Amino acid sequence: MRLATFNIESLDLPTRSEPPFEARAAALRPALERLAADILCLQEVNGQHVPGAPERRLVALDLLLEGTRYAAYHRAATSGADGRGVASVHNLVTLSRFPILERREVRHAYMAPVEYRYVTGSAKGGAPQPVAFDRPLLLTEIELPGAKSLDVINAHLRARRASAIPGEKVDSATWRTTGGWAEGYFISALKRTAQALELRLLIDERLASAPGRLIAVAGDFNAEDHETPLRLAVAGEDDTGNSRLASSALIVLDRALPPDRRWSVLHAGRREMLDHVLASQALYGRLRGIEVHNEGLADEVLAAGGGVAASYHAPLVAEFGWG
Known part of the structure; x- marks a missing residue:
């Protein structure tokens, strides 16, 4: 059984798609086929309006x-904000060759x-x-197969880019003050870290209801192995100090x-592993191998303007023994 994750970088149709959809599809389809995944977790799938339909669709x-x-x-x-259809941007989609028993x-x-009081910008002191x-x-x-079930958690934590702070942007790319940028960067880190905590609490709940449960968490964490979001999600024995929690x-x-192969994003020449597949202990026992398909990855900073046909993220696929 092959389980993969792939951030496909704001997949969309014109007029919001650049490069054109046809160019993107020509680059993405071979990448998807190469994964040969039985279960595929996708991030950044945008939704589109359909004439006559009240909700966006994929x-x-x-x-x-x-x-x-x-x-x-x-x-x-x-889903979308009102619970109908899908969101306009950055939906999570999980595709499975096997039946899906539960979706949440x-x-x-x-x-x-978290309730937060701004310290810069026009909302300062409010x-x-x-x-x-x-x-x-x-x-x-x-x-x-074999009357087993697998929990798959598709995750996309907040990007490292600074969040908007009221009154602190000159334009979409330019900050008014260093303090405003720093607060925006802090807010993004807060979102990323807090959602990693919620992920850990979800994992704890699933394991408490069925010890030995097979769980995979796959997606774009916007964090490397040693950073706080991963450590919260993993809850390793080296952090908890308690072998009974292992x-x-x-x-x-x-x-x-x-x-030399462990990187999924190339940022200004720096190789970073921001996309991950995590496994519960029971699932880990079935691991047979893992691949990252980063051979043709473009640098997200140095690439020419106008976007990239495939993605700035490399897909990752893990193979597990079954039967």
Whole structure:
């Protein structure tokens, strides 16, 4: 059984798509086929308006998957703000060759938004404002051969870019003050870290209800192995200091990659592993291998303007023994 994750970089249709959709599809389809995934977690799938329909739908994704193995897969996706259709941007989508038994979006289910009082900009000194997650986690329970089921949590934590601070931007790319930028960067880190905590609480709940449960967490964490979001999600024995909690810890599967291959993003010449597949102890016992397909990855900073046809993220696929 092959489980993959791929941030496909704001997949969309004109007029919001640059490069054109046809160019993107020509680059993305071979990458998807190479994964040969039984379960595929996608991030940054945008939704489109359909004439006569009240909600957005995943039209671009349907066109991308046309003619591939994934077109007939079972599907779960995050929804729009009103619960109908999908969101306009950055939906999570999980595709599965096997039936999906349960689908649940998890957003502030275990912790309320942090109340925060701005210290810069036009909102400085005002009433505390809730700092909400950009998008939910997407939990699916998937029926596997042999009467087994697998929990798959598709995750996309807040990017490292600074969040907007009222009155602190000259334009979309320019900050008015260094303090405003610093506060925006802090807010993004707060969102990323808080959602990693919610992810850990979700994992704890699933394991408490069924010790030995098979759990995979896959997605774009916007964090490397040693950073706080990963440490919160993993809850390793080296952090908890309690061997009795070791069965609840997750394993970072990309640690099995050779050091010179362990990167999923190229940022100004610096190789970073921001995309991960994590596994519960029971699932880890079935691991047979892991690959990262980063051979043709463009530098997200140095690439020519206008976007990239494929993605600035490399896909990652883990293979597990079954049967």
